[in-house]
Every structure is written in structure tokens, then in C-alpha cells.
Amino acid sequence: MLFRRRREQAHRVAREAASTGFDVLDRRLPLAEAVKQLLRKAFPDHWSFLLGEIALYSFVVLLLTGSWLTLFFEPGTHQVVYEGGYVPLQGVRMSQAYASTLHISFGVRGGLLMRQMHHWAAVVFVAAIGVHMLRVFFTGAFRRPREGNWMTGITLLILALLEGFAGYSLPDDLLSGTGLRTANTIVESIPVVGTYLAFFLWGGAFPGTLLNSRLYIVHVLFVPGLLIALVTVHLFLVVYLKHTQWAGRGRTNRNAVGQPMFPQFTAKTTGLFLSVFGVLTVLGTLAQVNPVWLYGPFRADQASTDAQPDWYVGFLEGALRLMPPWETSVAGHTVSWNVLLPAVVLPGVLFGLLFLYPVFERWLTGDVGEHHLCDRPRDKPVRTAFGVAGIVWYGVLLLAGGNDVAAFAFHASVNALTWILRVALFVAPVLAFMVTKRFCLALQAHERRLLTRGRETGEVRQTVYGGIEPGHAPVSTGRLYRFLVRDLPRPIPAPRGEAPRHVRLRSALSRWYFGRRVTLAPTLNESEHVKEIQAQPDRRSS
Numbered sequence: 001m002l003f004r005r006r007r008e009q010a011h012r013v014a015r016e017a018a019s020t021g022f023d024v025l026d027r028r029l030p031l032a033e034a035v036k037q038l039l040r041k042a043f044p045d046h047w048s049f050l051l052g053e054i055a056l057y058s059f060v061v062l063l064l065t066g067s068w069l070t071l072f073f074e075p076g077t078h079q080v081v082y083e084g085g086y087v088p089l090q091g092v093r094m095s096q097a098y099a100s101t102l103h104i105s106f107g108v109r110g111g112l113l114m115r116q117m118h119h120w121a122a123v124v125f126v127a128a129i130g131v132h133m134l135r136v137f138f139t140g141a142f143r144r145p146r147e148g149n150w151m152t153g154i155t156l157l158i159l160a161l162l163e164g165f166a167g168y169s170l171p172d173d174l175l176s177g178t179g180l181r182t183a184n185t186i187v188e189s190i191p192v193v194g195t196y197l198a199f200f201l202w203g204g205a206f207p208g209t210l211l212n213s214r215l216y217i218v219h220v221l222f223v224p225g226l227l228i229a230l231v232t233v234h235l236f237l238v239v240y241l242k243h244t245q246w247a248g249r250g251r252t253n254r255n256a257v258g259q260p261m262f263p264q265f266t267a268k269t270t271g272l273f274l275s276v277f278g279v280l281t282v283l284g285t286l287a288q289v290n291p292v293w294l295y296g297p298f299r300a301d302q303a304s305t306d307a308q309p310d311w312y313v314g315f316l317e318g319a320l321r322l323m324p325p326w327e328t329s330v331a332g333h334t335v336s337w338n339v340l341l342p343a344v345v346l347p348g349v350l351f352g353l354l355f356l357y358p359v360f361e362r363w364l365t366g367d368v369g370e371h372h373l374c375d376r377p378r379d380k381p382v383r384t385a386f387g388v389a390g391i392v393w394y395g396v397l398l399l400a401g402g403n404d405v406a407a408f409a410f411h412a413s414v415n416a417l418t419w420i421l422r423v424a425l426f427v428a429p430v431l432a433f434m435v436t437k438r439f440c441l442a443l444q445a446h447e448r449r450l451l452t453r454g455r456e457t458g459e460v461r462q463t464v465y466g467g468i469e470p471g472h473a474p475v476s477t478g479r480l481y482r483f484l485v486r487d488l489p490r491p492i493p494a495p496r497g498e499a500p501r502h503v504r505l506r507s508a509l510s511r512w513y514f515g516r517r518v519t520l521a522p523t524l525n526e527s528e529h530v531k532e533i534q535a536q537p538d539r540r541s542s
Contacts, residue, residue: 042258043265044245048135053269055128057276058121059231065118066220072108074100075170075216077209086293094172094297097212101171101292117284122167124280126160126312133157137357137387140375140487141244144368147358149237154354156230159223161312166219168290168310172212175290177298178307181206182320189339207300244374247485247533248478253372254537308402318400319346322422364510365489369536379486381440382513388436389429396425437516444518447483450475451520484522484530491515 043049076096082089084099085106104111133153136142142150165183169176184206187198202208242256251257259265283289309317319342326337361383362368377384399406400421407414454472461469475483492510495503522530 038239039260039262041239041261042243042256043261044243044256044258046246048139049243050272051128051132051135053272054276055125055132056231056235057273058125058128058280059227060273061121061277061280062118062125063224065114065121066224068114069104069118070220072100072104072111073097073170073216075213077172077207077212089293089296092297095212097170097172098292098297101173105293113281113284115284116287116289117280119168119289120283120287121280122164123289123310123312124276126157126164129153129157129160130312134387134391138375138377138384139244140371140380140383142358143371144358144362145241145370146237146244147362149234149241150358151355152230152234152237154351156227156234158351159227159230163219163223163227164310165313166215166223169215170212170219171290171292172298173292174295174298174302175292175307177207177300178303179309180211181300181303182317185339186343189336190344191333191335191340207298242372244372246374247481249481251373251481252533253370253535256372308405311398314401315394315397316343316347316401318397318403318421319343321403322397322400322418322425363506364492364513366492367489371487372537373485373487373534375487376482378440378443379488379517381437381444381516384440385433385436389433392432393425393429396421396428400425441516441518448518448520450479451483451522480526484520484526485533486520487534488517489514 074096078096079093080096080099082092082094082099082102084090084102086102089102101115104115106112136150136153165179169180169183184198184202187201188194190197199205201211201214203210243258245251245256245258248257259268308314320339323338323342326341328335328337375383377387400418403417403421404414406412407417454474457471457473459471461471463469489510491514492507494507494511
């Protein structure tokens with residue numbers, strides 16, 4: 001009994017001392033309230049929100065494995081004679097970078113595993129960012145107040161593409177050299193300044209002597225620094241602006257319902273990080289990727305067949321292959337449209353449209369309110385149709401990037417396949433747009449039938465007149481929230497009389513973009529409840 005009292009007294013003294021020390025620290029650095037709010041921050045519990053976390057944890061694996069690889073990799077194009085552990089290449093002259101890559105793969109314990117984990121982490125990182133951005137686009141999570149976060153995400157995607165290209169170009173094997181040859185051609189296609197810029201980057205005519213060392217600095221210092229800074233900004237904005245959430249019981253446009261950061265979310269996200277790390281380790285162990293020893297060292301006078309870039313830049317390769325051989329000579333200068341348009345103009349226009357899309361949609365709606373509830377893709381059929389059309393367009397270009405491999409596998413003509421893909425590049429996205437829009441409207445019509453008639457129970461009833469009719473029951477409360485809580489902007493009406501051209505264009509686009517919808521018939525109480533759910537946050541009290 002005496003020992004228990006002394007133990008309780010000791011615990012009480014320790015708590016008081018800790019509390020006093022924390023209070024003293026908090027008076028100097030007022031952190032207690034901020035930390036308390038952060039630990040109690042609500043995280044919506046839905047699988048779609050994990051896509052961004054997968055990208056984050058893949059990036060962590062990239063940093064860990066990349067830091068390890070920098071201890072052994074030696075960039076440079078200085079020629080050496082290979083005398084390492086890979087017998088088929090012994091005695092072959094190669095660059096210092098390629099010999100260093102072979103040494104990591106065959107001479108360093110665990111080196112090949114680290115190389116393959118690093119490569120797989122890069123593939124998953126770019127894929128997770130892409131799918132995450134698609135989730136944000138289809139659910140309307142880019143709307144105010146998250147336009148800045150959307151633009152940050154697009155910038156992260158561009159930097160991830162640059163980082164991936166720089167990374168798989170470093171080994172200086174025949175495959176990466178073919179990619180650098182293509183990059184050199186793209187830079188030289190820029191009118192007026194292209195040749196000077198290529199000489200500056202490569203340190204002379206291709207293949208030059210400086211690019212490998214410069215790519216190494218870009219890959220391990222500049223781009224990772226920018227990625228870390230932008231990821232930090234992205235996470236800060238997520239915490240500050242709070243998560244979006246799907247409509248449901250107790251969820252409104254003015255709150256965030258979910259599990260607190262500590263301990264529930266912390267435990268789940270730690271498990272996800274370990275799972276991502278484990279999956280990447282298994283892929284690095286069992287799935288061979290980028291076997292540079294099979295390609296051989298880069299030679300400027302050689303080019304390998306079946307040379308395909310990583311999938312995330314494959315759409316540029318496909319655009320180059322589909323573009324007709326158009327050139328124009330002006331004042332002694334040749335403009336190579338067959339390279340400039342698909343490899344410079346096209347990605348510039350693509351990422352420019354992605355950057356400005358939130359501004360474009362806000363211009364069409366005239367909406368300046370905040371949106372914290374996710375849209376269902378079916379409720380915005382035109383936006384969803386544009387997204388699906390973009391995916392199909394990207395898929396056609398990606399397939400065109402491997403048209404020679406596809407033609408060889410299916411014993412088809414490369415020229416015939418190229419023409420088929422040229423036509424598909426314009427026809428397939430239009431068809432995908434039309435089908436997706438009709439499918440979204442059909443889903444809305446189905447929900448209206450469920451609201452008016454109820455869901456079928458699987459039972460049948462026989463009427464007094466001998467007829468058979470299926471049994472119906474009202475839809476559940478959860479589905480009612482999904483059906484009725486819809487943020488549908490009203491199209492801008494057509495202006496009366498004379499109006500400026502941009503006003504008439506805005507009205508026409510708005511009516512086309514938001515005019516087609518299937519109206520539902522909620523009760524008066526349901527309509528009032530939906531208005532309360534969608535009411536704007538009161539910033540004066542927050």
C-alpha cells in the first residue's frame with residue numbers, strides 16, 4: 001500500500017513537472033494549441049484519398065534509395081575499359097557512368113535491388129500523381145479555395161516527368177542514349193534559339209561531353225529540392241484548407257467529418273507507408289526493370305530497335321511518330337514542324353490547359369463560393385466526358401509510341417498502323433466524349449427512377465386482378481444523400497439584345513457545359529436539408 005502511494009505520488013510529480021515545462025515552452029513558443037488542433041484534424045475515411053498518400057510514400061522511397069545510390073554512382077562520359085563482374089562486357093570501352101551502373105548492379109551488395117526499387121518507385125510515383133490528379137479533376141476538388149493546390153499538383157507532375165527522364169538517362173546505355181538523341185532533336189527544333197540551346201546543354205554537338213554530369217546535378221539536387229518544397233506547400237495547403245469529402249449524413253460544406261490524425265489516421269497511414277515500401281521491395285526483387293547490361297554502352301553511331309521510353313513520356317514519342325514529315329524553310333532557316341508541334345507545342349498547350357482549367361470552369365459558372373463537398377462524376381457529365389476523352393487521347397499516343405513493337409507482334413504493317421492511329425487520335429476522343437456524356441445522363445435518369453419508384457426488392461406481388469408487379473422499397477438514407485446533394489450550376493442565360501462577343505461566347509459555352517441534366521424531384525423537407533448542407537462556410541466564426 002505504501003509503495004503504491006509513493007508510486008502515484010511520483011507519477012503526479014512527474015506529470016506536474018512535464019506540464020510546467022511544456023507551459024514554459026509554450027509561453028516562449030506557442031505551439032500547444034497548434035499541435036492540439038493538428039492532432040485532432042479530421043481525415044475523411046475513403047479509399048480515393050489514399051492515392052495522394054501513395055505518391056507521397058513512393059517519393060519517400062525514391063529519396064531513400066536515391067540517396068543510397070549517390071554513394072556509388074559516378075557520372076561522366078570519360079571512356080574507361082570495363083573489367084567488372086559482368087563477363088559479357090569485360091574489355092569493352094564504355095563511359096564512366098555506364099561502368100558505374102554496372103558496378104552498382106553486379107559489384108555492390110544489394111545494389112541491383114536498390115536500383116530496381118528506385119526505378120519502380122519512380123514509376124509508381126508518377127502513376128500515383130497522375131491518378132490522384134484525375135481523382136481531383138473528376139470530383140471537382142480543384143474548385144475554390146483549392147485552385148492553388150491544383151496548380152501545385154500539376155507542377156509536381158511536370159517535375160516528376162523531368163526527374164524520371166533525367167534519372168533513366170544517367171546510365172548512358174544504348175536505350176537512354178537513344179532517348180537523349182530524341183531530346184537533342186526536340187531542343188534543336190525550337191526556332192532561332194534551338195541550336196544555341198542544344199550546344200549549351202550538351203557542351204557541343206551531340207553527344208557532347210557535359211550533359212551527363214549536368215543531368216546528375218539536376219536529378220539529385222535541383223529537381224528533388226523543388227519537389228520537396230512543393231510537396232511541403234501542397235501538404236500545408238491540404239491541412240489549412242481541410243480535405244474535401246463525399247456527401248453523407250452529418251457532412252456539410254462547412255465541416256470535415258473523419259477520423260482524427262492521432263491515433264487513428266497515424267496508425268493507418270503508417271501501415272500504408274510500410275505496405276508501399278514492401279510492395280516496391282517485392283517489385284525490385286522479382287520484377288526486372290531497365291536491364292542496362294543487355295542494351296550495351298551508348299554509341300552515337302548506333303541505334304537499337306524496340307527502344308521505348310518509360311510510359312509516362314511515351315505520349316511524346318507517340319506524337320513524334322504520328323506527326324507527318326512537315327518542314328518549312330524561311331530565310332535560310334528550316335522549321336521542323338514534325339518535331340516542334342508534337343514535342344514542344346503539344347505538351348506546352350496540354351499543361352497550360354490543365355493549369356488554367358479551374359479558372360475556365362469558374363469563368364463559365366461565375367461561381368465565387370467555396371466547395372468542400374466532392375462532385376460525383378455523373379453529376380457533371382461534360383467535365384467527366386472531357387476527362388475520359390483526354391485519357392483516351394493519351395492512350396492513343398501511348399500506343400503510337402510503340403507502333404513498331406505492336407506491328408511486329410501482330411504481323412501488321414507499321415505504315416498502316418500509323419495511319420489507323422492518326423485517325424484514332426481525332427476520332428476516338430470524340431466518341432469517348434459522346435459515350436461518356438450519355439452514360440452519365442443515363443445514370444442520372446436511373447437515380448430519378450429509384451427516387452420516384454424505389455429500388456426493386458426481388459419480390460413480386462399478384463394484384464387482385466391477377467397481374468404481377470415487382471416489389472419496391474425506398475432507397476436508403478445514404479443513397480439519398482448521394483442522389484440529392486448535387487452542386488449543379490445554373491447556365492448563364494443568353495444575353496438580350498446586342499452584347500459583346502465574349503459575353504455571348506461565355507453564355508453559349510455555359511449553356512452547353514451545364515445545360516444537359518436530369519432533374520430530380522425532392523420533397524420540400526429534402527430540398528431545405530440539401531440547401532443547409534450546401535450552405536457556404538461562415539468565415540467570420542472560423
